[in-house]
Every structure is written in structure tokens, then in C-alpha cells.
Amino acid sequence: MDAGEYIQAAGKYIDTVYRAAYSYCKKREDAEDAVQNVFLKLMNTDVTFIDDEHLKRWLIRCVINECKNNFGSFWHRNKVSLDDLDTAPSYSDTHTQSGELLAAVMKLPTNYSTVIHLYYYEGYDVKEISQILGISESNVQIRLMRARNKLKTIIEEA
Numbered sequence: 051m052d053a054g055e056y057i058q059a060a061g062k063y064i065d066t067v068y069r070a071a072y073s074y075c076k077k078r079e080d081a082e083d084a085v086q087n088v089f090l091k092l093m094n095t096d097v098t099f100i101d102d103e104h105l106k107r108w109l110i111r112c113v114i115n116e117c118k119n120n121f122g123s124f125w126h127r128n129k130v131s132l133d134d135l136d137t138a139p140s141y142s143d144t145h146t147q148s149g150e151l152l153a154a155v156m157k158l159p160t161n162y163s164t165v166i167h168l169y170y171y172e173g174y175d176v177k178e179i180s181q182i183l184g185i186s187e188s189n190v191q192i193r194l195m196r197a198r199n200k201l202k203t204i205i206e207e208a
Contacts, residue, residue, distance in 0.1 A: 056093055059105055064089070066172065067109050073167035074117040076156050084116040110172075111182055114164065154204040162197035165190055 051059070067088055071081035091112055099105040155163050168174045168182065176194070180187045 051092065051095065059092065059109075060089055062102070063106055063109050066106065067113050069171060070110050070164075070167060071113045071117055073155070073163045073171075074114060074160055075120070076160075076163075080117070080120060084113050084120060087116050088112045107178075107182055110168070114183065150205070150208065151201075154201050154208070157204055158197055158200055162193055162200060165193045166197045166201070169194060 064085065068081055068085050071084040071088075072078065075081045075084060088109060092109065097108065099108065155166055158166065164183070165179055168179045169176075174182065176187050176190045179190045183190070
């Protein structure tokens, strides 16, 4: 990938990759670290991308893997945060501007918030999400159903 293609890809997909990382990590700093590492991988990759959608899926898959690797590290499990003030990514949906729905999604376990993010915010269908996450389509549907039920409970309690 040459410098021009890299700059174009970074400008086009940085928000998408950041939102995916934030939905997984739930911390601004962790999401930023994951995004930075993914774009470093993009700069050094020798993968030939078929089209923009292939690139976008590759970036999302890489950022999810990066987040999983960070959560599994000894450092992440044993750190203490000094500043819990997070800056949420901007979403264009009117319901999330109030912050209520986004806050409810962020309360979900990671496996649920990730599928909700990919389905509703990124517009992927169940088959595409199963390919991105490497799980079966039925598992994606189950996670979506459980996530919706949990969201309903969270919103009703608020």
C-alpha cells in the first residue's frame, strides 16, 4: 500500500475503526491504542485489498483482535485507572445524541455490544458479522437477541 492509499484509507475508516474499538474496549485510551496499532499494521501489510469493503472488514477484524489481545494481557488485567472520564465517539443517530442508548449499549458485555455496534451502527447483516467475528450466523442472531433483551431491561430500569 502506497502512502496516498494509506492516507485515503486512514481518513475514510478511522472513525469506523475507532467506534468498533470503543464498543469493545469501553475506554477511550484503550480504543485509541488499538486503532493506532491497527493502522500501523495496515501500513506494513502486504495484503492486496479487493475493494473498499474488503479493507473495511479487514480493519474491523484487526481492531477486534487487537482489543482481545490487549484485554488478555497481564498489564491490562492489573492496571488501575486514574482517570475514568471517557470521551464517547460521536454517533449520528438522534437517539444516541442524548447518550442514553449509547450508555445502555456500553453497559452490555463485550460480545453483545460488539454485535449491536456492527449491526446497527455499521450496517452489517448477520452473515457479514459472522464472517467478521469468526462465529456462526446463529450465534450472531442469539447474541443480537440477548443484547436486545438486556438493552430493554437496562433502559426500563433507568
